[in-house]
Amino acid sequence: MGEQQDPSPNGIYSKPVSLNIEFSGGLEMLFSNQRSHHIQMPAKGPSKQPVNIGFLVRHLCENLMKDKRKDLFVLEDRIRPGILVLINDADWELEGEEEYLIQDGDTILFVSTLHGG
DSSP states (O other), X not given: OXXXXXXXXXXXXXXXXXXXXXXXXXXXXXXXXXXXXXXXXXXXXXXXXXXXXHHHHHHHHHHTOOSSOGGXXXXXXXXXXXXXXXXXXXXXXXXXXGGOBOOTTOEEEEEEOOOOO
């Protein structure tokens, strides 16, 4: 059998993954003052590779973030220092940080540890 043709306009052909995204420590203000979001996104990116946390962060900035102060969440397209990221309750450093491959049903928590005083 031949390879299936990709009917999507941006070259993504796969079942979407469902994710639970949570923001805390003030980050929720960047995302419509909503702490929890249930999102669906493509399981594979434009390069047809499985999506990772780096792809998720770009997706969140482009599609979910309503506040224009992107620099409070990312710095040079990477998670800003001072933001703790948990993947299914485990520190993302144990999971490969931005290279962690997104799985259907994952819960990703972003917590800002930067607070004014």
